[in-house]
Each structure stands twice: as C-alpha cells, then as structure tokens.
Amino acid sequence: MGVVASISGEKSKDPSIQPLVDLVDGGMQAVNELILSKAGSNVEMIPEVARHLISSGGKRLRPMLTLALADMFGYRGDGHVTLAASVEFMHTATLLHDDVVDESDMRRGKLAARKLWGNQASVLVGDYLLGQAFKMMVDVGSLEALRILSEASAVIAEGEVMQLGAAHNIATDESRYMKVVEAKTAALFAAAAEVGPVISEAPDGMQQAARRYGMDLGLAFQLVDDALDYGGSADALGKQVGDDFREGKITLPVILSVQRGSDGDRAFWKRCLETHELEDGDLDHAIELIKRTDALADTIERARGFGSTALSALQPLPEGDIRDALAEAVEFCISRVY
C-alpha cells in the first residue's frame, strides 16, 4: 500500500487501529462514561436495551474520529466528547431500527435487542437515543455541528429507505448501491469527522478535508464489511459469515457476481436472495461464485480505491501523530479483509 507510505512516511507491515485508540484514550473514557449516563432513564427497559447494545462494544470508530480531529486542531473544552457520544448514539439508534427492518437475529455476536425485548422496544428505544443525541448536541451549542449531524440523520434514513427499495432485487446496479452506502454508512463517518475541526473553528478547507476523509473511509469500511460476509472470519466481522446472504441483502460482491454470471447463476441468486428459498450448501456455492467471478477481489479493489482517496484527503491536514494514526486507521480497515 504505497499510498499509505507517502503519507505516514514509513511502510506499515501490520496496520493497526491501536495508535488511534491510544491517542484518544482519555477522551474515549469520557465518551464511554457519558454514553452510559445518557443511556439511563427512570423508565424501565430503556437502560437495559441501550446498555445491551452499547456494552456489546463495537469499535467506536466514529466517535474516535470526532475526538482525533478536534484534538488535531487543539480543541479545548469537552464539546468534542459530547459530540462524539451523540454520534455513537445516532449510530446505535440506527442499529436498533436496522435490526427491526432487516429482521436480524444477531448483532455484534449477541442476540439482537429485538429478539430479547421485541421490535416495539427496539423502535422506541432507538427514538429515545436519537432524542438524547440531539439534546447532547444542543448542549455543545454549535449550530454548525448541529446542522452537519441533523443533515446526516436525515440522509441516513434516506439511505435506509433506498436500501429497502433495492432489497431482494438482484437487478440493483452498482451506482445505486453506492448511493445507499454513501447515505447509510459513509454520511455518519463524514459528519463525525467534520464536526471535529468545526467545533475547533479550524479553517473551512480543513473542515472539508476531514469530511472527505470520513466519507471515503466510510465507503471503504462498508465495502470491506460486504466482502467479509463472503470471505472473512466471524472474528473480523463481529457477526457470522453469510449473515448478509441469509438476510437476502444485495451488496457489492453480489451485484458484481450477478452481472458477470451465467443465466443459471442469476437463477441461483434470484432463488436465494429474492424468493429466499435457501438450501444446504447455498452459502458455499455463493462464496464460490463470488470468488470465481472476481467479485470479491473487485469489491476489495473498490474499497482500496476509497482508502486511497481517504489518505489523499488527509494531506492538507496538519502533520503529526494524529494524522499518521488516521492514515493507519484506513489501512487497518482495509487489512481486516486479509
């Protein structure tokens, strides 16, 4: 990955998220405390449901972006912690609603909240967390950060609706799918990154560079996730290999493989993902098809392309440990797939 070397100044053999984790460690402890306290409520069930999902971890990549990109511009105060926590709440609310919409059974290696407390509680606790997220943003008092995050909130929902429209339709094309990914995943990465320089009152060019970095990182991240579902290990994925397949999700590896396959292959995809009649061995056959048509390799290639533009976006930002760690985070996201 020579592109990385041109930014970080040295080739990293084994890219890691650890430098980023270490740099924002103090801030993330404050974020985690705030998340636990704001997930509280006197109403039973709200803290249970919220904490089930929150304590099951996840990488907290989005709030780390907010903290790192505020620190990069010498932000003083605790607004970045509050915004980072609100970003994670927006994400958590989306997961709760997603699981209801996708009828998912598992989330982050645990039973999905909707399986434990029902769809109703998942919808309503998601709404609560979203309300709390906006309250926290208001506490910070930056109208510009509020504008960016509320815009992201509407765009994420648009992306989810777009995905619903494309669901179980193997004729979905790549450009439509990429619009879904940009809206439902990358928009929040972009917003999380952008609000860091925004509350630090960094110059407009820096805000836009951070946004571009977050957007491209988010695109790469989602494509790697899509690829892992057909070729990764459960460890790297935090879910079972084949979950997307079993839920009938149309992702980039599928789209590319459908386009390149025979009529018989298309009939196979149609049966599995549209009419949802799964038989033993279907997942293995799907993985085989995806590999044979180079759909997996090309999905990773697209991800690497977005990774490369994410790294370029970092170039105008101030040199130093933080920029190096953000660059390595890109490499790390892509390396998950090997």
Add this chain to the structure above:
Amino acid sequence: MGVVASISGEKSKDPSIQPLVDLVDGGMQAVNELILSKAGSNVEMIPEVARHLISSGGKRLRPMLTLALADMFGYRGDGHVTLAASVEFMHTATLLHDDVVDESDMRRGKLAARKLWGNQASVLVGDYLLGQAFKMMVDVGSLEALRILSEASAVIAEGEVMQLGAAHNIATDESRYMKVVEAKTAALFAAAAEVGPVISEAPDGMQQAARRYGMDLGLAFQLVDDALDYGGSADALGKQVGDDFREGKITLPVILSVQRGSDGDRAFWKRCLETHELEDGDLDHAIELIKRTDALADTIERARGFGSTALSALQPLPEGDIRDALAEAVEFCISRVY
C-alpha cells in the same frame, strides 16, 4: 364553563377552534407548504408515505399553538413557521412509529401507512421526518428552541416505552398512566406552545406560562380522546370508536372502571385487554361498564380540570384576540366529547 368566561369575557355557547384557525391562517398556509416541500425526497417511497399521512389532515393543533404564541409577542420573521412545521413532523414521525408499535390498521380514517408500505418503511420514513424536523429547527437558529424540542423528542420516546411497559396490564394505576400521557402527548403540546414566546424573546415568565398552557391542554386533549373511544362518534374522533379497546390499550376510562368494578368485571377486562380474546358484544359491554362505574364521566371531569388549569395559565399572557382564541381552543377540545 365559568372558568372560560372569566378569561374570554363572555360565555361561549358553542366553543370553536375557528377563531384560532382564522388568526393563524396565513402562517398555516406557509406551514403546510413547507411541510409538503420538506416531506419530499428523491428517494421513492419517502414522499408517498409522508404525504399519505400529512395529506390525511389532522387538526394541526400543535403548529397552530406555535404560530399563535409567536404572533402574540409580535414575532417578526419566518422562524415560527419553520418551527411549527418541525413540530408537525415530530408528531407525524411519532404517529408512524406508534402505528408499528401498536400494530394499528387505521390512522385518521385511512389505512395506516404500515398497512400500505409495511412496518419497515414506517419506521424509516419516521426517522427521516425526525431528521428533517431537526434540520428545520437548526435553520431557525434558536438554541433554546432546539433544546426545548429535542428534550420533547426524548421525553415522547420515554412515554412510549412507559406505555409499552404498561400495555396489556389492567393493574396500571392512574398516576402511572398520567405520566405516560404527560410524556407521550402533553410534552409536545407544551414544547410547541413554549417555542413561540421563546423565539419572540418574550420574558421568561411568558415562556413558562405558554408551556404550562400547552401541557395542560395536551393532558385534557388526550383524556378527551380516551373518553371518546368509549363514548364518541367516529367523526369527532377521526378513528373508529373502540380502536383503543380492540388494540388492548389501557386508558383512563379503563383504569377507573377496573378499580371500581367487581371481580367478574376485572376478569372481563383481563380477558379483553390482556389475553386479547375478543367476542361479539364485548365492546358494548365495555362501554356499558365504563358508563355504569362513572369512569367515563370522571375521565371527562379530569379533562375539564386540566382545561381549567390551562385557562389559568393563559392569565399572565397579553390580553387580546389571540388569548381569547387559545382559551376557546381549550373549551373546544373538551366540548368534542359532548
């Protein structure tokens, strides 16, 4: 209703919402245009679902409160129109999610959106409208209005979760139920009323009086709605009589009737609302029980009590047509039940 007379200066034989409608007519046209434009999206399904619900009307009482209470303090600008539209979007988003949670078939005399487009679209379009609502609030630029409305958003969701916890449980007591009503219904009336004086920079005492008025009007409104379900006409209600009963909702008329009934009556309520085994004639018997135990009359009495405190809350506000119209709106809400 002598209390009304003491404020409006004359006894109104036939209270009407029309004076309020007339006073805010110009503003409401702008609100309705903004609602239609902001419910738009390039993503198919979003405008369809949103407009289905929006065009089916409803009284738009909440946005009228915002407009009237901004006008009362001579507000200049169009921020009150934008806030009024965002209040209506918050309400619409809640209705979409409510129907999913309650598994309702009808809303405002039409098929519920979830019956036409599915639960998934209802959840996601609700999220989109909420995101749009926050974007609009940010456009107005009042952090105080944002604080009030984001707080309402979290409280509404808390109220819905509380209601879920109490659902299908005939042992729910009046104080718990009133907390649900305060959170899920009255909090948005209160916020809608409060933001009028807030963006007009009216004195704090005026803001608090407007909030108190909205809160008590909301409490009265919901109790009247509860009563109508057991004793109204479909016209007054905008839904079918007995909808709450068929959905197993525990409302104040039921709570009072359960407390005052025999063991046999309780077994009846338990069968209908907890185990949900409905037989022909059950609704008629429920209405008969509620009337016999004075539960309907007492629910209306409670509503009248809140109406009376709503009218008192108006007293510190500036005299004039607007205050008179707001007072008559209280009478109108309560008169729906006769």
